[in-house]
Amino acid sequence: MTLTQKPTRQVRRALARQSQTVPTQRLTEEIMTKGAARAAAATAAEAVTKGQLTDAELQAWRTDFEARLQTIQQHPEQNLGHIEEAVAAAAKEPLRLLTQRAAQAKANATPCQCLKCQHPLTDQKYLSRAIDSRFGRLAIWRRYGWCSQCEVWQFPADHALGLARNAPASPYVQEISGLLVTKMPPEQAVAVAQRLGLDLSRCRLDREAHRQGLKAQARRSESLAQLDTWEGLQKLARDTEGPPSQPFTLVIEIDAWNIRERDDWGQTQALREQGKKVERWHWVYMATVFRLDHRGQTAGQRAVITQRGYVATRLGLEALLPQLYREALQRGLGQAQQVLVIADGAVWIWNLVQDRFPEARQPLDLWHAEEHLWAVAHDLHGRGTPEACAWVKPLLQQVRSDQTSALIANLTELKPRLLQAQQKKLQTQIEYFEHNAHRMKYKEVIDARKAVEAGTATAEQLKLANQPLGSGAIESTCRQYQCRFKRTGQFWTTAGDEALLCLETFWRNGRWHELYPHAKTNVALN
Numbered sequence: 001m002t003l004t005q006k007p008t009r010q011v012r013r014a015l016a017r018q019s020q021t022v023p024t025q026r027l028t029e030e031i032m033t034k035g036a037a038r039a040a041a042a043t044a045a046e047a048v049t050k051g052q053l054t055d056a057e058l059q060a061w062r063t064d065f066e067a068r069l070q071t072i073q074q075h076p077e078q079n080l081g082h083i084e085e086a087v088a089a090a091a092k093e094p095l096r097l098l099t100q101r102a103a104q105a106k107a108n109a110t111p112c113q114c115l116k117c118q119h120p121l122t123d124q125k126y127l128s129r130a131i132d133s134r135f136g137r138l139a140i141w142r143r144y145g146w147c148s149q150c151e152v153w154q155f156p157a158d159h160a161l162g163l164a165r166n167a168p169a170s171p172y173v174q175e176i177s178g179l180l181v182t183k184m185p186p187e188q189a190v191a192v193a194q195r196l197g198l199d200l201s202r203c204r205l206d207r208e209a210h211r212q213g214l215k216a217q218a219r220r221s222e223s224l225a226q227l228d229t230w231e232g233l234q235k236l237a238r239d240t241e242g243p244p245s246q247p248f249t250l251v252i253e254i255d256a257w258n259i260r261e262r263d264d265w266g267q268t269q270a271l272r273e274q275g276k277k278v279e280r281w282h283w284v285y286m287a288t289v290f291r292l293d294h295r296g297q298t299a300g301q302r303a304v305i306t307q308r309g310y311v312a313t314r315l316g317l318e319a320l321l322p323q324l325y326r327e328a329l330q331r332g333l334g335q336a337q338q339v340l341v342i343a344d345g346a347v348w349i350w351n352l353v354q355d356r357f358p359e360a361r362q363p364l365d366l367w368h369a370e371e372h373l374w375a376v377a378h379d380l381h382g383r384g385t386p387e388a389c390a391w392v393k394p395l396l397q398q399v400r401s402d403q404t405s406a407l408i409a410n411l412t413e414l415k416p417r418l419l420q421a422q423q424k425k426l427q428t429q430i431e432y433f434e435h436n437a438h439r440m441k442y443k444e445v446i447d448a449r450k451a452v453e454a455g456t457a458t459a460e461q462l463k464l465a466n467q468p469l470g471s472g473a474i475e476s477t478c479r480q481y482q483c484r485f486k487r488t489g490q491f492w493t494t495a496g497d498e499a500l501l502c503l504e505t506f507w508r509n510g511r512w513h514e515l516y517p518h519a520k521t522n523v524a525l526n
C-alpha cells in the first residue's frame with residue numbers, strides 16, 4: 001500500500017473512532033496529571049519547615065539581575081531609576097518564593113485546634129488558597145477541621161497568618177489598600193499601587209479598602225466599649241497616665257462640615273424622572289484634642305502641635321460624644337488642671353460641651369466673633385469699603401478688650417436708624433453676641449502675648465500667651481479631610497464614608513498599628 005492509496009473503509013472507520021476518543025482520553029489524562037500535581041504540591045508544602053531559597057534559586061536570581069544590570073550599563077541614557085526598577089523586578093520572584101515558603105512554614109507550625117476552646121479539630125483536611133501579597137500571588141496550604149464543641153469549621157493557620165475569610169489580601173495588601181483609598185480616589189490608587197509594584201484591580205482595591213474601613217469601625221467600637229465598664233476605665237487610665245508631669249491645660253476644638261452622599265446607587269435616572277433628589281448633604285462632626293504644652297512654634301512662627309488626637313464621624317452627635325470623650329481621656333482629661341473647649345458658637349456644640357465637659361472653660365472662637373461684626377459692617381457700608389473698615393475698627397477693639405456689654409449697647413443704639421430689613425439682620429447679630437457674651441474673654445491672652453513680645457511677661461503670662469484664641473487647629477483638620485472627601489463629582493454612601501473616615505482617623509491618631517500590627521513604624525501626622 002502506498003501513501004497515495006485511499007485507506008479501506010474499515011480503516012477509515014477505525015480512524016474516525018480513534019479521533020473521537022482522543023479528547024476524552026486527554027481530558028482524563030489532564031485531570032489525572034493535575035490531581036497528581038496537586039497531591040505533589042500538597043506533599044511539598046507539608047514538608048516546608050522554614051522560608052529559604054535553594055542555592056540554585058539564589059544563583060538564578062544572581063544571573064538574572066546581573067544580566068539586567070549589564071543591559072543598563074550598555075545604555076548611556078538609562079539612569080539610577082532604571083537600575084532601581086531592574087533590581088526590584090529581578091528580586092520579585094525570589095522574594096515571592098521566599099515569602100510563600102515562610103508563610104507555609106508558619107501555617108504548618110500552627111496547631112490544628114479550635115481558636116476559641118483549644119479543642120483539637122476533627123475531620124482534618126489540607127487545602128490551598130491563593131493570597132495577593134506584596135510580592136505577588138502566593139499559594140498556601142493549610143490544615144482545617146471541625147470543632148465539635150463550637151460546631152464550626154476552622155482554619156487556624158489563616159488566623160495565625162492574619163488572613164481574612166474570603167478575601168485574598170495579605171496583611172500588607174490589606175493595609176496598603178486601606179491607606180491608598182483614604183488618601184485618593186480608587187481609580188488613582190490603582191495606578192499608584194501599580195507604580196509601587198502592587199498589582200491590584202480597581203474592584204479588588206475598592207472591596208479591600210471597604211473591608212479595612214469596617215475593620216477600623218469594629219476596632220473603634222471595641223475601644224469605646226471600654227467606657228462602659230469600671231475595669232475598662234481603669235485600664236484606660238493606666239494606659240494613659242505616663243510619668244507625672246507639670247500641670248497642663250487640655251484643649252478641645254470642635255467643628256463640622258458637609259459631605260455629599262447618595263443612597264440609591266444605580267437608580268439615579270429613575271429617581272430623577274420621579275422628580276426626587278438623588279443626593280443629600282450630611283454633617284461630618286469633627287474634634288481635635290491636645291495638651292497646651294504640646295503646642296509650640298516653628299522657626300517660621302507657624303504654630304505646631306506635636307501630639308494630638310482626632311475624632312471624626314458622620315453618624316450624628318450621639319456618635320461623636322463617646323468618641324470625643326474617650327479621645328479626651330486618652331489625651332489626659334483625667335490629669336488636666338484646666339480644660340478649654342474652643343468652637344465657633346454653634347448651639348449644638350455648647351450643649352455637647354455642657355453635657356460632657358461641664359467644668360471646661362468655653363471661649364468663643366475670636367475670629368468667628370469678629371466675622372459676625374464684619375458681616376454687620378458690610379451690610380451697613382458695603383463690602384470692602386473704607387467706611388466699613390472705619391466703622392468696624394473700634395468695635396473689634398471692644399471685642400478684644402472684653403467690653404462685650406459696651407459692644408452690644410453700641411449695636412443696639414444703631415438699630416432705630418436702620419431700615420427694617422437691616423434691623424432684622426442686626427438683631428440676629430446682637431443675639432449672637434448676647435448668647436456668647438460670657439464666652440468672649442480674650443484680653444488676658446492678648447495682653448500676655450504683647451508682654452511676651454515686649455519681653456516683660458510674667459511666668460503666668462508666658463503660659464497664657466500660648467492659649468489659642470481661635471479654633472484654627474480643627475479648621476485646618478477639617479480642610480484636610482475635605483480634600484479627600486469633598487472632591488468634585490464625588491458621592492459617598494453612608495456606610496462607605498464612615499468606614500473611610502474611621503480608617504483615616506486611626507492613621508492620624510498614630511494608632512495604625514492597632515489595625516496592622518506589622519506596621520510598627522508610624523509617621524506622626526499634624
Ligand SMILES: [Zn+2]
Pocket residue numbers: 114115116117118119147148149150151
Ligand atoms: Zn471550639
